[in-house]
Amino acid sequence: MSDPSGRARALILTALFAAMVVAAAASIRFGAIDFSLREMGSATLALLSGREPATLDGRIFAQLRLPRAVMCLLVGACLGVGGTLMQALFRNPIVEPGLVGTSSGAAFGSALYFVLGSVLKFSAGPWTLPIAACAGGVVATYLVFALARANDAGRSSIVMLLLTGLAVNALCLSGVGFLSYIARDPQARSIIFWNLGTMSGSDWPSVLIVGAATIGGIAIALRYAKPLNALMLGEEEASYLGVNVVRLKWAVLTINVVMVAVATAFTGVISFVGLIVPHILRILHGADNRYLIAGSALLGATLLSVADLVARVSLRPAELPIGIVTSIVGVPVFLYLLRQRQYVF
Amino acid sequence: MTLKRVGALVCACAAVSACGRFGTAASAGPDLDRMVVISQQYNELIYALGAQAHLVGVDYSSTYPPEIKSVTTVGYHRALSAEGILSLKPTIVIHDNNIGPESVVRQLEQLKVPMKTFEAKDDSIDGLKALLREMGAFFHKETRAQELAATLDRDLAAARERAKAYRDHPRVAVIHFGRASNVYLLVAGKGGSGDGAAASQMLDWAGGEQAIQGNGMQRMTSPEIIAQANPDVILMTEFGFDRLGSLDQAKTLPGVAQTTAARTGRIYRVSEHELTYFNPETGKSVARLAELIHQSRP
Amino acid sequence: MLTAEAIGYRVGRRTILEDVTAAFEPRRLHLVIGPNGAGKSTLVKLLARLVPPSHGRIRYGSTDATTLGHRELARRRAVLSQAVEVAFPIPARELVMMGRYPHFTGQPSPDDEAICDEMMRLLDVVALGEQPYATLSGGEKQRVNFARVLAQIWRPVDADGRYLFLDEPLTFLDIQHQLRFMQLVRGFADQDDVVVVGVVHDLNLAARFADRVILLDAGAVAVIGTPDEVLTPEHLRNAFHVRPTVVTNPATGGRHLIFD
DSSP states (O other): OOSHHHHHHHHHHHHHHHHHHHHHHHHHHOSSSOOOHHHHHHHHHHHHTTOOOSSHHHHHIIIIIHHHHHHHHHHHHHHHHHHHHHHHHHTOTTOOTTTTTHHHHHHHHHHHHHHHTTTSOOOBTBTHHHHHHHHHHHHHHHHHHHHGGGGTTSTTHHHHHHHHHHHHHHHHHHHHHHHHHHSOHHHHHHHHHHTTOOOTTOOHHHHHHHHHHHHHHHHHHHHTHHHHHHHTTOHHHHHHTTOOHHHHHHHHHHHHHHHHHHHHHHHOOOOSHHHHHHHHHHHHHOOOHHHHHHHHHHHHHHHHHHHHHHHHHTTTTSOOOHHHHHHHHHHHHHHHHHHHSOOOO | OHHHHHHHHHHHHHHHHHHTTTOSOSOOSOOOSSEEEEOHHHHHHHHHHTOGGGEEEEOTTOOOSGGGGGSOBOOOTTSOOHHHHHTTOOSEEEEOSOOSSHHHHHHHHHTTOOEEOOSOOOSSHHHHHHHHHHHHHHTTOHHHHHHHHHHHHHHHHHHHHHHHHOOOOOEEEEEEEOSSSOOEEEEOSOOSSSTTHHHHHHHHHTTOEESSOSSSEEEOOOHHHHHHHOOSEEEEEHHHHHHHOSHHHHHTSTTTTTSHHHHTTOEEEEOHHHHSSOOTTHHHHHHHHHHHHHOSOO | OEEEEEEEEEETTEEEEEEEEEEEOTTOEEEEEOOTTSSHHHHHHHHTTSSOOSEEEEEETTEEGGGSOHHHHHHHEEEEOSOOOOSSOOBHHHHHHGGGGGGOSSSOOHHHHHHHHHHHHHTTOGGGTTSBGGGSOHHHHHHHHHHHHHHHTSSOOSTTOEEEEEESTTTTOOHHHHHHHHHHHHHHHOSTTEEEEEEOSOHHHHHHHOSEEEEEETTEEEEEEOHHHHSOHHHHHHHHSOOOEEEEOTTTSSEEEEOO
């Protein structure tokens, strides 16, 4: 790329990639236990060759720390890209990836499991909670799609989606509230902490599932970057530019739902990441989605890794819920950038 | 220094046993060298039994006795992390099946960390005594356990006798604020097990009468419930009372202001410890309760 | 050639357009005029295939418009709308490049870049290239959009022709730019395979620049013809309920309308 804009973009993306690597490395190394390089090395070798690491520390590293670090990268990327996609689709910067019912539906599904799980006969062992949360997220989102379909080809359908999403969110959250109310104390606690998010349940099987959804989703999303750019001009203009707007909408929404529902199912609700990652990137270098999608994957991964590190280290050996940390880590950075550059709406 | 040595020893043992060349473990008993105990009740009993020397980690809610605050806390018992627990290099993790998130237990099992939950539950005096026996045996403090049980029986019998001397049976309501939340709970009548049953039972022994009927803890939905019940005495656990600050403040709570208790100034501060669950000092607690609720003026 | 065969448009029970039949030839600037609510914008939207007509058929050259996919359509027809608002920061040049989106996948080719450069020169917006679109004035935005729209159909794709639609595009432009704009449109229309159909409010612009004028009234075509044929006091009074005085423009010798 010979143009200065292209070079700036490449520079920023490279810097983000480097930041992600550093964050991931710190995330792997430090925590309630600080691993030595040798310990990490031998445990990784053991893992790769299918053996169990020799020491307890090694096993902790291979079975707890490493999958958790990878999960942070994946979920961070997923939320970042989800935020970008939804903000592009709704042409509105105040949109979170879980807006169309996904997060609140997942919250309801998980609350249902916590409070009534023993009553309802369905059980799939350790998979029950993620399945309940994922199902909740998907069903709530489907509800939003179905209810908003009144005006499918019309221009107001995006607005319909937004409003219907708000309504379904309210419904799900009041459901969660009710379940909290009738719950016994331990169950009510579980609901609270699930809604603040945690990466502590990460293991290799869940990493694989989230990885498949996230990497697949991002790969497909990149192909929609240009149409999403065109969508910035409005649905009508985008249509004139050759974009099949209806198909774009459903495709992007589906990608987002799949990624976010799956991630939320395993980590609980982690808010704020999807909201501010696209903002920060836009402030740095504008709103071209080809840059934004890649950038938000990298920045989201970085942010969440850093947040998780802070969550694990600041009160060690106790842990802070990660949702609290993402807000505390993200807001000052965001405000700082906001003051530096003129952000135009 | 000791930490590193013990840690190295643990790793060496783990490595050796992972090799599998030495067959099954030679010693039959659990290794209590470094204990992480995640249970408010268990920790209190451990201190009562004098077995706290090797305690290296407790949960945030374990606050009794006061000395326990010097032990490292691994976090809130419903928001733990396996890694946090393991960073203390425990040789055993003891809990009462009230740990969250669920994945933590699975992860500890997967890493083959020795864990223990006691069979007996302290949901009744007998249950408490059974738990004392079990824990006494586990920690090799059998004598002490017997002493505690005997003292408990003695104190309780004495307290109940003295309580019979009072002729009135004041109607008592118990208001309990939970520790990690601001939920305003009313302890009601004969619940099944736990969640208010202890308080009801103790009130009964102290010669009082439960003012609120119902099962277990109730969230106070309407001030009318307590106003209607119109208790003669209100007992408030320390967390809530201290937040309000004083008797006068307590009198202003919705629904409370209209009660006999408020009007006669019979609202008393009690500690969670002496009212809401059974422990070795319950006998003494019942005695104090009896005195408290039968006095006519503060 | 763009042909509309008895196209109509209904929303619910309201008929917005009723059986419009017209042929739009290349090398001619067609301007659609009419009172508010006559259906002018709707006609352009139907012709541009934003929405399908309730009945009737539209042909681009020899091809039935319904057989064309979104992208194929975008490579041969472009629409300039009244105003385009963008919520996110994007440089003006990137907006112009969007005109070339139907023509490349992935990254733009050097040819695409060259076309963008030339369009921006033509519309006098080169200096605005790196500025965020949202910070531009109304007139500057409109010029950027025109650059984009022209870039979209600057090169012929096949024998079926190129089609430019203008939906009241002169709002926000000052008089200098209005005239320049119309001249540019005229110049662009002067190609064998280009059909231009526009909607304007200013009847004198129609008088000055149009080759053909379509007067639309209450969803139907009232008159089609040359400016002289259409812009008569009779026709204008029927449609607009105002009677103009017709004078001769001393500069061009053409028709000029004065309204009291």
